[in-house]
Amino acid sequence: MMSNSIRSDSYSESVKRGIHPLTTSPIVQQRRSATTGNVSRTSTHFPSMSNLSSNSRSATVSAIATSASSHQRLPSPRHSMDTHVKKTMAIPKAKPPREVALRVKFIRLGEVNTLHEKFYAEVVIEARWLYDPEATSWNPNLYVKNALGDIKQEVASEFVNHLDESVSANNKGNDIVYVWEIRKVVGTFWEKLELNSFPADVQQLSLQIVTRCPIEECVLVENRFQPSMVNREAFLAQQEWFLYEHIETRSTITTEDFSFRPIRQSTFLVTCCVARRPGYFYWNVYLLIFLITLIALTVYGVAPEHPQSRLQITCTLLLTSIMFRWSVSRLLPPVSYLTLLDKYTLVSLVFISLNSIWHSIIGFLIRHTSISKMIDYYVLSLFTLFFFIYHFLMAFFLFQALRSRQVMLESDRQYASKLAGMFETFVQGHHAVQRFQERLNSSRASLFV
Template identity: 30%
Template sequence: MMDTKEVLEIALHSLQRIEHSLKEIEANSKQTDSDVWHTKRADNQKVTVLIRCNIISVGDIDTVKQEFTTEIWLSAIWKEPTLIGKNREEVIWEEQWHPRLVFTNAISVDKMETKHHLYEDKDSDDGIPYAAMNFRLKATFKEPMELYDFPFDCQDLTIRIMSDWPDTDVQFKKNMSIKDSIRIDTFTGAQEWDLHKHVISQAVDEDRELTGSHRKYPMYHITAHVQRRIGFYLWNVALIMFLIMCMTFASFSVDPFEPADRLSVTLTLLLTSVAFKFVVSQSLPTISYLTILYKASQKEMKAANQKYQELCQQINKTWTENMAKRQQRDEEKTVKYEINYVENDHHEIKRKKAKRSRVRPNESKDGKGLGRLKDPDRRRHDGDHSESTERQSKSQSAEYNIPI
């Protein structure tokens, strides 16, 4: 037989085991910190959420990454029947219904503060108070930029808000009691952009074709506008490209008979334009269309290429004309030399004939009764030489059509 002490020890040990098992069951069934449970409204009514915002500051605007940084204050209020007759301190806000706002285009959130308030509706007699959820948010947002008119572009900086409740449960509207605002004095990108003083806030319809969702969710956009300052790009890009294009005309100052020098000037300027275009492309994201600056660069490169082609054509034309003129001059010099040579030869022949026809001492003055030469062989030799010279002169005159 066991005594009472042993029975109590066995019972205590069993109770400890049961307690340990219950703790394990509780730990396994307990929700983790990441689990969030959202309960629908008991009345199943569609809630209208009024949105009001104040853009406190707009920070860096990155054109290449297509991002911008901003700090905003956002208020979302709605009527809450379950809070009738309660004070703010009496409400457990973690257990209350809220619109589940999500900033869809936020890349990173640096700071976010959330506060809840309770307001009385003075314009209504139903006594239902307004529950307010206020956000103080500093984050970086993604914004696709339209750069067709770069650097004369105007960009929309949009903060996109969505509710995780479908549009059958929640709808967004702008709070018309107080206007939305934006602070200009805190804008840090004033050296590159002009920030406009207005804010456009509106509820938008979600496009199912773009989202691919089987349900529609309410969307709300808050948009600020900035205008790019063109001074930097005008003086550092456009002016330099214009000067490079104007320098293409310097190739016409080089002697046309030195085509290598002329082509080297044009090709150097063309390569300079291409290199400068790559430098400018570092200020823009990778886009599939041409901006105004790119179009201007393309036109300048096209003009330089056209000047290069015109220069080549002019060099070829000048070279051909000069070669034709040189050949014509050479032909004229050859003909003139041959004519002078024939004329000189003709004069020489005439001079020799005149010399031979002179009256010799043993001949009469009238040419009658000419005595015989002392050397008959010499006379025959002179006659043969005169006949051969005359035949040669006639053949040369017939060749060049020169009358003798």
């Protein structure tokens, strides 16, 4: 305890007298002296300016000035960024593609050739786009891609305003001006037919309208104010087909392969729908094959001891069914799938063939064995049950195919309501819907028969 008190007293006295090391040599002075020592040591390798000669001093000064001036000439980051922005803004921006509104009118539809998958049509294609004074001669160069052979075309165009009023060349700068082009196309067009439900099939007759301009320059769209239409009164194949009133449109993109580099082009698809009238096939094919198959069951009235008589009748019926099958196949293209009528005729051929096989078997068994004749009646009952079952299934499939026509009729009703909303007065729209209902009621029976 005494030693601690003596040590503390000596510490306080040394502080008061200013002889303590912490008070005589502060940390700042130590760092300053250390820095001075480092500078003095460095000066031994790089002599100071005072020790240099006058010529060396002037050369050194000029070198420093030159480096300073060159440093000032270096562009700053901000200056480089401003220059890059100016160059980017100076690059011309690409123009958006020009929209061409299309409206198609089927003024006449001719024969629909199921065998060669083509149809005849006379259509009017109305194209409308905004007039550009900087490109006065611009044109979308429309053409129908699925046309067969040489087609006839008539083209006319004029300048109109938004009210479809003609505008002279002197007044084009005072209002929004459109270029209205009307193109009449007459010819034969190809269409892939879907014959799975033949003869109760519904076909889509389409036109593929394509522009020769790339997709970056021109886009084909639907005319929202004047929808496409079809003239049902000028349909030349009304005895064989039923023409619906609604028009389906769709815009897509196709590729032009006949070029050094593939070009993506805008394509406008316009489709009208037709349904085959199946009455001819009901009476001339279905009924006759039904009767032939039914007569095959009456052969069991001949005694099984005379199989030659049974086989003679069934083979005649089989050849008759094959003849009908061949005559119907001439009306259709050679497709790789079976239609409804193909399925019915093939099942009937198989039915008659199975009966012929049984007649030969029962004749052999009766001659060489003591088999009872009752087994022939059991087989007759089995074939009769099979006859009614497969006819019931065929009628069900035919009914399912005919249900798609109800969907088309509903689309017609919606399309008529859409057109009625575009008339100027309510009375005009109401009369249009009434006329559609009258046509629908008068043609509903003929549509399914």
